[in-house]
Amino acid sequence: MRAERSLRPGEIVLGPFEVATGASEVQAFATAVGARAGEIPATFPIVWLSAPALKAALREAVGPDFLPVHESQSFDYVRPLVPGAALRMSAVARRESAPERLVVEAEATEFSGARALTMRVALRLVPLGSGEGA
C-alpha cells in the first residue's frame, strides 16, 4: 500500500491506528510461537490486525454470512522493528467476489513518517449456512 495511492471503488480505509512492539505483547507472542526471548518474531505484526477497532471493522467488512479463512499473507520489512516502539498503522480493505475474498493491505510507519513494514492479508470468505464448507 502506498499512502499516495487513491482509493478504488469498494475499498475502505482503516485507521490510522497506533500499534506497538510492547514488551508483554511481544513476549506472549514469542512464547506462543516458540521463539527466543528478546526477539521480535518476524510475524509479530499480524497481532496489530487484531486491535479491537480494526478487528471490528474487518468483521463488518466480512459480514455475518461468511467464515474468513486465511488464504495468503505477506510481510515486507523496510526497517527493523525494535522493542518498545510505537508506530502508526493504516490499512485499506477491499472486498472481492468470485471467489469471495477480503484483502487487507496495511502499512506501519514510524512517527517520523518512515515506513517500517507493509503487509498484505488475503482472507477467503467461506459462505456459512449452505453449500460447501458450511
Next chain:
Amino acid sequence: MTNPLARGDKMPETPVGPFDVAAVAAYAAASGDDNPLHLDPALAARAGFAAPPVHGMRLMAEIAPALAAWRPDMALKRLTGTFVEPLLIGEAATLSGRVLRVDDEILVRVTVQGPRRGPSLLAEAILVPKEGA
C-alpha cells in the same frame, strides 16, 4: 558462515508440530486471531475438517527462525506465503527450503508439508546479507 548461497542450496529439514489444542489456543490468545474455526471442533467439522486446523500463521512463524538458524548472516526482507492445505491439530509437518534465485537478493522457496498431498504452507522468503556480514 560466509560461503555464498547458490541456486539449489537446501535448508536443513526441520520438524513442525504436531500442535495440540493447548498450543493452538495459546497462539489464538497471543495473536488475537480467535477465529473459532481453529478452536471449535464442531465448527471445524461443519467446514469438513476432522479436527480444527492450526492457524496458518502459526506455521509461518516457523520460517524466520529456521532461516536464521540456517543462515545467520542473512536478513529477512520479504516473507510471503499461501496456506494451501490445512494442517490439523495433532498432525506433524516438515519444513524444507531451497534457493531458487541468487542475485542482489536471495529467493528461497520454503514449504511446510503435512500429511496431505498439497503443502500446508507454500512460502517465499527474500534474504539479503546483513549489514556488516
